[in-house]
Amino acid sequence: MANLTLVQAINLALIQEMERDDRVLILGEDVGPNGGVFRVTEGLHKRFGSKRVVDTPLAESGIIGTSIGLAIAGLRPIPEIQFEGFLGPAYDQICSHAARMRTRTRGAMTIPLTVRVPVGGGIHAPELHSDSPESIYIHQPGLKVVMPSSPYDAKGLLISAIRDPDPVMFFEPKRIYRAFREEVPEDEYTLPLGKARVVCEGDAMTVVSWGSSVVQCMQAIERSGRSIELIDLRTLYPFDMDAVEASVKKTGRCVIVHEAPKTCGFGAEIAARIMERCFLYLESPVQRVAGFDTIMPYYKLELDYMPDADRIARAIEETAAY
Amino acid sequence: MPIKSAFTTSIDHVSILDAEARFDEKLGAGLIPDADLVKLYEHMCICRQLDEVAFKLQRSGRMGTFPQNMGQEATSMGAAYALEKTDWLVPCYRENAGLIWRGMPMEMILLHWMGDERGNAIPRELHCMPLAIPIGTQMLHATGLAWAAKYRGEKRLACTFFGDGATSEGDFHEAMNFAANLDIPVIFFCQNNFWAISVPGKIQCSAPTIAQRAVAYGMDTIQCDGNDIFAVVHCVRQAAKLAREKGRPFFIEAVTYRLGDHTTADDARRYREQAEVDSWKARDPIIRIRKFLTAKKLWDDAKEAALAERAEREVAAAVERAEGIAAPNRTDFFNHMYATIPPDLALQRDTAQTHGIGQDPSQIEGAVIELPAKSAH
Numbered sequence: 001m002a003n004l005t006l007v008q009a010i011n012l013a014l015i016q017e018m019e020r021d022d023r024v025l026i027l028g029e030d031v032g033p034n035g036g037v038f039r040v041t042e043g044l045h046k047r048f049g050s051k052r053v054v055d056t057p058l059a060e061s062g063i064i065g066t067s068i069g070l071a072i073a074g075l076r077p078i079p080e081i082q083f084e085g086f087l088g089p090a091y092d093q094i095c096s097h098a099a100r101m102r103t104r105t106r107g108a109m110t111i112p113l114t115v116r117v118p119v120g121g122g123i124h125a126p127e128l129h130s131d132s133p134e135s136i137y138i139h140q141p142g143l144k145v146v147m148p149s150s151p152y153d154a155k156g157l158l159i160s161a162i163r164d165p166d167p168v169m170f171f172e173p174k175r176i177y178r179a180f181r182e183e184v185p186e187d188e189y190t191l192p193l194g195k196a197r198v199v200c201e202g203d204a205m206t207v208v209s210w211g212s213s214v215v216q217c218m219q220a221i222e223r224s225g226r227s228i229e230l231i232d233l234r235t236l237y238p239f240d241m242d243a244v245e246a247s248v249k250k251t252g253r254c255v256i257v258h259e260a261p262k263t264c265g266f267g268a269e270i271a272a273r274i275m276e277r278c279f280l281y282l283e284s285p286v287q288r289v290a291g292f293d294t295i296m297p298y299y300k301l302e303l304d305y306m307p308d309a310d311r312i313a314r315a316i317e318e319t320a321a322y
Numbered sequence: 323m324p325i326k327s328a329f330t331t332s333i334d335h336v337s338i339l340d341a342e343a344r345f346d347e348k349l350g351a352g353l354i355p356d357a358d359l360v361k362l363y364e365h366m367c368i369c370r371q372l373d374e375v376a377f378k379l380q381r382s383g384r385m386g387t388f389p390q391n392m393g394q395e396a397t398s399m400g401a402a403y404a405l406e407k408t409d410w411l412v413p414c415y416r417e418n419a420g421l422i423w424r425g426m427p428m429e430m431i432l433l434h435w436m437g438d439e440r441g442n443a444i445p446r447e448l449h450c451m452p453l454a455i456p457i458g459t460q461m462l463h464a465t466g467l468a469w470a471a472k473y474r475g476e477k478r479l480a481c482t483f484f485g486d487g488a489t490s491e492g493d494f495h496e497a498m499n500f501a502a503n504l505d506i507p508v509i510f511f512c513q514n515n516f517w518a519i520s521v522p523g524k525i526q527c528s529a530p531t532i533a534q535r536a537v538a539y540g541m542d543t544i545q546c547d548g549n550d551i552f553a554v555v556h557c558v559r560q561a562a563k564l565a566r567e568k569g570r571p572f573f574i575e576a577v578t579y580r581l582g583d584h585t586t587a588d589d590a591r592r593y594r595e596q597a598e599v600d601s602w603k604a605r606d607p608i609i610r611i612r613k614f615l616t617a618k619k620l621w622d623d624a625k626e627a628a629l630a631e632r633a634e635r636e637v638a639a640a641v642e643r644a645e646g647i648a649a650p651n652r653t654d655f656f657n658h659m660y661a662t663i664p665p666d667l668a669l670q671r672d673t674a675q676t677h678g679i680g681q682d683p684s685q686i687e688g689a690v691i692e693l694p695a696k697s698a699h
Contacts, residue, residue, distance in 0.1 A: 025473070051473065054504070056500065056504070057496070057499045057500055057503055059496040059499065059500070061459075061462065061492060061493050061496050062462055062465075062493070062496030062497065062499070062500050064462075065459060065461075065462025065463060065465070065466065065493060065496065065497070066462050066463075066465045066466035066469060066497075066500055067466060068462070068463050068466055069462065069463040069464060069465060069466015069467040069468070069469065069470065069480070070466040070467075070469055070470045070473075071466070072451075072463065072466070072467060072470075073466070073467045073470030073471065074470065075470050075473060077466075089492070092456065092459060092493075093459060093462065093493075096456050096459060097456075097459060097463070102658050102659065102660070102661070103439070103655070103658040103659050104439065104442055104452055105442050105443060105444060105452055105658075106439055106440055106442060106443035106658055107443070107657075107658045108442070108443050108444055108445075108446060109451075109452075110661060141659055142659055142660070144660075164661075165661035166660050166661055194664060194665075237664075238664030238665070238666055238667070239666075241666065
């Protein structure tokens with residue numbers, strides 16, 4: 001076991017998958033000798049060479065579009081989009097092609113593609129470097145969407161994503177890239193896509209979250225002193241509604257926390273599913289603590305935008321008191 | 323200091339068999355053996371028949387929107403003929419002649435335009451991508467496919483087709499830039515047919531040739547008469563040689579013309595002159611080959627009559643196969659979304675016909691539900 005940050009865990013997963021399978025290659029802007037702007041691919045260019053760790057021209061659609069061709073030809077490309085705000089130019093290739101190729105060709109062609117994208121706020125970055133666009137990609141049929149919240153999960157989920165035969169959007173919450181360390185096995189392991197993690201158990205209330213908000217939830221729960229069950233979804237499509245259902249039926253109360261804007265955020269889907277499946281078990285309305293329906297503000301106000309432990313704690317108290 | 327030239331270039335235009343069937347022996351001798359040319363001619367005529375029948379199928383309500391290929395048969399077929407069978411063909415949607423030459427069953431193309439996705443289940447060994455509907459996006463896929471061949475040390479190319487309109491798209495430029503800078507053996511085959519629906523070529527590109535766009539990317543390029551199959555074969559062979567030997571991309575601008583409307587949903591009379599269309603009818607690639615074959619005593623009226631009968635028969639059989647296929651299962655569209663269907667989606671599929679709202683039946687357990695009588699359709 002090694003005590004690793006999330007960045008180091010992802011780096012280790014990439015190394016191990018590239019060593020194991022020579023179909024795996026990395027492409028993107030600055031991923032080569034520079035090791036990526038967050039140093040996630042540090043050392044890989046030196047280790048595997050410029051054939052397998054490829055600095056491409058500055059062009060997001062080009063990175064995803066060529067990855068689609070590479071994948072159809074049987075390789076396992078891992079394109080990196082430097083920041084989630086630059087997914088826009090790649091959206092057409094992701095949604096018009098990567099997501100649809102399997103069904104369009106009746107299964108004749110598959111796109112085993114893992115798009116790595118740092119997401120979210122909290123690191124004092126410029127405009128378009130702090131957004132949370134996961135709902136857009138969850139809403140697109142044909143994609144899988146993953147967002148880990150810890151180094152251990154990041155490694156296991158990334159290896160699963162690379163080996164998955166379908167296109168995976170792998171969102172990395174940049175706020176916790178180096179925020180803490182965790183014991184991570186040095187050997188390879190996988191975590192199944194579509195399975196949630198019960199971070200802590202409890203019977204008075206369920207909190208559902210993903211990404212860096214999980215860390216904020218843990219702080220709020222610790223402060224509340226209540227018996228609260230925290231579920232980290234880990235994979236957002238497919239998502240583990242069974243885990244949420246089981247927990248809410250046990251606790252009767254639920255707070256959903258995410259950083260993305262509230263309207264049409266993934267919390268709305270979870271809340272609707274709880275209504276479908278757990279209506280008669282609910283003791284209180286399902287609450288959402290989310291980002292606001294505004295553009296993510298420049299960084300002087302970013303912490304006022306993002307759900308923090310105070311807002312989550314208040315939602316917990318209101319829900320408990322209902 | 324005197325001002326010096328930083329860069330000069332010129333772009334060749336290749337024509338071997340012109341509209342009057344004059345033949346450039348120097349360039350064209352031995353390029354396409356007589357027997358092959360006869361086969362190519364026959365194949366073009368059969369594809370023209372398919373094109374005309376498809377148009378009628380649409381007009382009579384038996385098929386959806388269809389983009390006619392009429393007038394552009396020489397480009398994709400010439401390329402398909404000049405390439406190896408293991409090279410990838412990455413089409414847009416006006417390349418029937420090339421795809422069918424490669425081995426795509428005609429009924430699959432009909433099925434596609436009949437709104438049946440089974441038309442896209444392309445046999446892997448054909449090395450063809452499905453028809454691409456978005457404009458210009460497939461050039462990046464071709465670049466990736468050729469990149470994968472290079473990665474594996476295979477001498478395999480990709481050839482991607484697109485129109486003049488696509489050269490305005492961002493993905494065109496990204497694909498050209500990736501291929502040139504990363505040394506990827508892909509052939510960019512522009513079919514300059516002068517019209518992007520109603521928008522004329524001069525609005526896509528103010529330079530005298532589209533080919534010169536390739537120069538800016540440091541890519542070798544050539545322009546050819548796209549209605550001359552000899553010129554197409556000559557240029558594609560030249561491109562393929564460079565790509566295979568040096569791993570370099572190549573850009574071909576084939577000057578051709580769309581004789582029909584953009585699609586059956588379009589009426590080109592609204593924006594272009596009949597005189598222009600007529601002038602291009604005189605340059606039809608099919609007429610040109612027939613004149614050439616007739617002059618060489620390789621073709622005559624009896625053969626033409628037999629071919630017309632054969633084309634009619636083969637296309638009618640393809641239509642029969644396409645229309646005769648059993649209707650797809652009502653839940654078929656769920657099944658190819660993922661390699662393994664996620665449980666929630668499986669539930670939606672399994673309940674789509676019973677409850678119609680994709681919910682777990684246990685949710686309504688015990689409730690008394692009376693459904694209204696099923697409507698006639």
